[in-house]
Amino acid sequence: MSYKKIAVVFLLYLFLPREAYAMHIMEGFLPVKWALFWTLASLPFLIYGVTSISEKLKDPQLKLLFGVTGAFAFVLSALKIPSVTGSSSHPTGVGLGAVLFGPAAMSVIGFIVLLFQALLLAHGGLTTLGANTFSMAVTGPFVAYGVFKVAKKAGLGNGVAIFLAASFGNLTTYLTTSLQLALAFPAETGGVLASAVKFLSIFALTQVPLAISEGLLTIVIFNILTKFSQNELRLLHLYTNTVKGE
Amino acid sequence: MFYIDQFVYTNKMRNSHPGERLAFALATMFISVTVNQPVVHLTVVAIMVGFLAFRAKIPGYVILKLFSVPVTSLLVGVMTIAVQINRFETGMLFSMNVGSYYLGVTKASAAVAVVTLLKSLSAVSCLYFFVLTTPMIEVIYTLKLLRAPAVFLDLMMLVYRFIFIFVETAFQIYTSQSSRWGYLGFRRSIHSFGLLFANLWAKSFIKSQAIFTSLLSRGYEGELNVVTPAYNWSSSNLLLFGFIDLGLILMALYSGVVM
Numbered sequence: 001m002s003y004k005k006i007a008v009v010f011l012l013y014l015f016l017p018r019e020a021y022a023m024h025i026m027e028g029f030l031p032v033k034w035a036l037f038w039t040l041a042s043l044p045f046l047i048y049g050v051t052s053i054s055e056k057l058k059d060p061q062l063k064l065l066f067g068v069t070g071a072f073a074f075v076l077s078a079l080k081i082p083s084v085t086g087s088s089s090h091p092t093g094v095g096l097g098a099v100l101f102g103p104a105a106m107s108v109i110g111f112i113v114l115l116f117q118a119l120l121l122a123h124g125g126l127t128t129l130g131a132n133t134f135s136m137a138v139t140g141p142f143v144a145y146g147v148f149k150v151a152k153k154a155g156l157g158n159g160v161a162i163f164l165a166a167s168f169g170n171l172t173t174y175l176t177t178s179l180q181l182a183l184a185f186p187a188e189t190g191g192v193l194a195s196a197v198k199f200l201s202i203f204a205l206t207q208v209p210l211a212i213s214e215g216l217l218t219i220v221i222f223n224i225l226t227k228f229s230q231n232e233l234r235l236l237h238l239y240t241n242t243v244k245g246e
Numbered sequence: 247m248f249y250i251d252q253f254v255y256t257n258k259m260r261n262s263h264p265g266e267r268l269a270f271a272l273a274t275m276f277i278s279v280t281v282n283q284p285v286v287h288l289t290v291v292a293i294m295v296g297f298l299a300f301r302a303k304i305p306g307y308v309i310l311k312l313f314s315v316p317v318t319s320l321l322v323g324v325m326t327i328a329v330q331i332n333r334f335e336t337g338m339l340f341s342m343n344v345g346s347y348y349l350g351v352t353k354a355s356a357a358v359a360v361v362t363l364l365k366s367l368s369a370v371s372c373l374y375f376f377v378l379t380t381p382m383i384e385v386i387y388t389l390k391l392l393r394a395p396a397v398f399l400d401l402m403m404l405v406y407r408f409i410f411i412f413v414e415t416a417f418q419i420y421t422s423q424s425s426r427w428g429y430l431g432f433r434r435s436i437h438s439f440g441l442l443f444a445n446l447w448a449k450s451f452i453k454s455q456a457i458f459t460s461l462l463s464r465g466y467e468g469e470l471n472v473v474t475p476a477y478n479w480s481s482s483n484l485l486l487f488g489f490i491d492l493g494l495i496l497m498a499l500y501s502g503v504v505m
Contacts, residue, residue, distance in 0.1 A: 026320055028369025029362060032280050054397040060468040061458050063397075067404025068412075068454040072447060074405065075412045079420070079439075108398070112405055119377050119385065120250070120409075122315050126272070127279055127369055185327050185362075188354060198331050213436065220440025225447065232451045 024132050025177065027118070027125020034184045039130025042111075045138045049108040056105075066101075070109045073097060074116055091214045092173050094140035095166030096221060099148050103141040110137025135176035144169030162222045167215035174207045175200070250308065254381050257302040263477040264384040265391060270487040271376035277491060278368035281498040287364035289497065293490060294371035302379050309374075316370055320363060328359035382406050387474050403470060408450070416446055 030038070057063045076093040097106040111133050117123040124132045144165040151161035182196035225233060259267070278290045298304045328351045330338070341350025380388075386402055419442045423429065428438035458466075 024319075026316060026323055026366050026370070027373050028275070028279050028366035029320075029323060032276075035279070050395050050398060054395070057397050057400075058468070060461075060466060061455075063400060063468065064404065064454045064458050064461075065451070067401055068408050068450040070401060070405035071408030071412050072450050074409050075416050075446065076443060078413065079416060079442075108401070112398075112402055115402070116405065116409065118373065119382070122312065122370065122373065122377075123319075125369060125373055127275060181326070185358065188330055188352060189332055194331060198329070199326060202326050216436050217439055217443075220437055221444045221447070224440060224444035228444070229448050229451065232448065 024114075024117070024124035024136075025128040025180065027122070028127055029125075030128050030131055030180070030184050034180070035127045035130060037130075038128075038134050038180065042107075042130050042134040042138050045104075045107050046111055046133070049104045049106075049111075052104040053108060066105070066109065069097070069101065070112050073109055073113045077113060077117065078121070091210075091217060092136060092140055092170050094136060094173060095144040095148075095162070095169035095214065096218050098141035098144040098169060099162065099165055099222075103145040106141040106145075107133075107137045110141065113137075131177075131180050135173050135180065139176045140169045140173035143172040158222070158226075159219050163215040163219050166218035167211040170211040170214045171207065174203055174211075178203060250312070250378065251381070253304050253308055254378055257304055257379050259297070259302040259379040260381070260384075262480045262483050264380045264388045265477075266479060266483050266487065267376055267379055268385075268388050270491070271372045273487075273491050274375075274494065275369050275372040277494050277498065278372065279365055281494075282361055282365075283498055283501050284361070284364050285501050286494055286498050287368040289494065290368040291371045294368075294375040297375055298378055304378055309378075312374055312378075313370075316366075320366055323366075324359040324363045327362060328355050330355050383472060383474075400470065403472075408453075411453070412446060412450060415449060416442065419445065 053066070057066060073093050076096075077090050080090055094106065094110065097109060101109070111129075114124055114129060114132050114136060118125050118129060147168045148161050148165035151164050152158075156164075178199040179196055181199050182192050185195060186192045187194035187198060274290055274294075278287055281287075295309060298309055299306060329349055330352055332338070332348050332350070338348065338350030338352050339356065341348045383403075386399055386406075389402075390399055423438045423442065427434075429435045
């Protein structure tokens with residue numbers, strides 16, 4: 001049996017997502033009913049997002065700012081950050097975005113980024129756009145924003161609050177994806193729950209260190225922003241009421 | 247990053263109405279996702295690759311390279327579907343025990359994994375067909391015809407315009423940082439990445455202000471208008487696409503059970 005074990009471990013090592021797009025569900029991967037379900041589930045958030053920003057976006061200057069932010073988020077998600085374990089993967093960027101722009105605006109920006117990732121890079125896809133939107137542009141930003149608000153209320157400093165927001169934003173994104181996969185592909189024995197445990201434990205190896213890395217990275221970005229980009233943050237604060245430079 | 251834009255803009259299927267291609271791609275994608283027969287999936291891949299190679303005249307190496315992109319994540323994905331965790335070894339084709347559990351692949355889970363792999367591959371080929379024959383500006387034009395919200399389309403246009411500038415800037419910063427040992431060790435890597443993104447953000451912000459000023463001086467009032475050529479629906483294309491989809495549906499119906 002041992003040679004089999006070695007072979008399996010080797011295979012796992014070979015395929016474990018060191019350079020993972022594990023957080024995006026691939027095109028055509030979900031059965032039709034789940035693809036439809038997640039599309040319908042994320043639709044109200046998108047409509048809410050579009051209506052809540054379209055009032056602000058009447059200001060052409062802010063429209064351009066949102067445009068560059070979307071492009072920035074796309075670039076952020078296309079680069080790989082190093083992880084604590086020595087591997088590297090892509091940050092979600094949902095924490096930073098949610099804290100800077102608020103979760104409603106982030107859901108629209110996230111959706112556009114996911115659409116471009118599907119159309120320009122073939123990460124994710126059109127049939128799974130709804131599911132990916134729900135995990136990356138709805139759950140992630142809303143949780144990150146909530147965590148940030150709660151942490152600030154609890155009297156924690158900006159740094160800790162940002163770290164928690166970014167890490168939890170990243171983690172909940174991946175939790176949602178695991179759940180989506182588990183619902184679509186339940187285990188033969190144990191059903192959805194067993195399947196969820198399976199997907200979670202497979203990705204936990206790479207995802208927990210990555211969430212910590214994204215948290216650390218977001219603190220560094222935020223420190224530099226508050227140090228050198230006071231004016232921009234202040235301008236942004238006028239529009240979004242989330243974070244102001246100190 | 248792999249730029250496909252130059253091939254998209256020069257492809258030979260660009261002349262017809264982009265709506266035709268979107269409808270065809272989506273219809274075929276829907277068929278391949280709903281149907282469980284490998285024959286249909288493989289046919290879809292063959293048809294799409296055929297269109298890309300022989301009608302759109304996209305170079306073969308580009309198609310090959312693009313198809314190799316999703317393969318790794320697809321393999322990881324289907325492996326996680328195929329592997330089942332169970333207390334007993336019964337029914338597993340091969341397995342390995344971890345503590346009191348067995349990790350293994352059963353006949354049913356392997357079948358699900360293979361069908362999912364093929365489904366995904368055929369859906370990806372439909373996506374590539376659309377993406378490689380339709381420039382982003384025409385995608386946005388098509389979405390406009392479908393009555394997508396104007397705010398949303400404006401944002402899409404802006405994001406698309408800025409992406410390439412930022413990617414280039416980000417990679418230039420990355421190169422200059424790593425040539426100075428900026429990514430040696432974890433701590434330094436995180437710090438360097440932080441610098442990269444914070445600077446990119448500041449640069450983006452300044453850029454957006456500069457663009458705003460220059461647009462204002464040219465009479466910008468919040469709308470970016472682009473001249474779109476008049477596209478004509480080609481009846482021969484529509485017939486061909488309809489014929490193919492009909493054929494696929496018939497093939498699915500007569501080659502076994504539909505999901």
